[in-house]
Amino acid sequence: MDSGSLTELPNSRTESDGSAVIRVLSYNIRSMRDSPVALARVMKACAPDLVLIQEAPRFFRWRKQLARLARAADLVILSGGGSAAGPALLCSLRATVERTEDVLLPLTPGLHRRGFATAVVRFGGAQGPRLGVVSCHLSLQKDERYAQGGMLLDRVAGMGVEHVVAGGDLNERPGGRTFRRLAGVLTDCWASRPWGGEYTSTPDDPHQRIDAILATKGIEVLGCGVPPFLDEDELRAATDHLPVLAALRIPAV
Numbered sequence: 001m002d003s004g005s006l007t008e009l010p011n012s013r014t015e016s017d018g019s020a021v022i023r024v025l026s027y028n029i030r031s032m033r034d035s036p037v038a039l040a041r042v043m044k045a046c047a048p049d050l051v052l053i054q055e056a057p058r059f060f061r062w063r064k065q066l067a068r069l070a071r072a073a074d075l076v077i078l079s080g081g082g083s084a085a086g087p088a089l090l091c092s093l094r095a096t097v098e099r100t101e102d103v104l105l106p107l108t109p110g111l112h113r114r115g116f117a118t119a120v121v122r123f124g125g126a127q128g129p130r131l132g133v134v135s136c137h138l139s140l141q142k143d144e145r146y147a148q149g150g151m152l153l154d155r156v157a158g159m160g161v162e163h164v165v166a167g168g169d170l171n172e173r174p175g176g177r178t179f180r181r182l183a184g185v186l187t188d189c190w191a192s193r194p195w196g197g198e199y200t201s202t203p204d205d206p207h208q209r210i211d212a213i214l215a216t217k218g219i220e221v222l223g224c225g226v227p228p229f230l231d232e233d234e235l236r237a238a239t240d241h242l243p244v245l246a247a248l249r250i251p252a253v
Contacts, residue, residue, distance in 0.1 A: 129252055
């Protein structure tokens with residue numbers, strides 16, 4: 001793993017100037033089909049303020065499954081799950097929630113339904129900086145994926161807030177046209193300030209970066225990557241992706 005120039009990722013805090021340093025985790029959890037115990041331990045060890053989940057449970061008792069995971073990781077549910085076709089958002093009690101919305105994308109016959117889980121939150125109390133958040137899981141089919149990348153950018157631009165973090169399983173490497181489309185507008189946090197590991201798939205043989213955290217201009221990236229401090233056995237037991245963790249400074253209002 002390339003640890004970049006950082007040895008440790010900054011912890012969450014509110015700065016004296018009113019800005020907020022937060023930790024954002026993006027994680028494909030494969031519908032919790034693996035070890036929920038290992039999954040919760042991995043998430044909790046990352047100490048996130050926000051978790052952008054992909055492949056949350058979508059069918060039988062999906063709300064109870066997601067709620068159980070949130071409790072085990074000392075988090076609460078923000079939005080998504082079955083109502084967003086898989087993407088979900090969790091948060092710590094540090095976040096003040098303004099609004100949430102689950103978005104279903106147009107369905108291409110024969111392909112999997114996709115969606116976005118979105119929210120607007122504040123950190124540092126009612127007067128703290130506002131942040132839009134979007135969790136996504138883009139299509140395996142390249143043309144549909146490219147169109148969904150455009151819809152993601154439209155959603156980010158239409159949230160009515162200056163600062164937005166979007167992330168998830170892009171199902172594409174950085175050289176692909178959808179990844180490049182997104183990174184042409186938003187900051188690719190790993191490319192901006194690499195920390196930890198780069199590759200997110202697969203836990204047994206990390207060889208490709210298909211999961212990413214992206215941020216609008218004005219958000220300072222303090223570090224981003226696959227956390228090097230996590231237990232490898234738990235990572236393999238938890239799901240078929242590795243998590244991406246970013247520390248970001250959100251400017252004051």
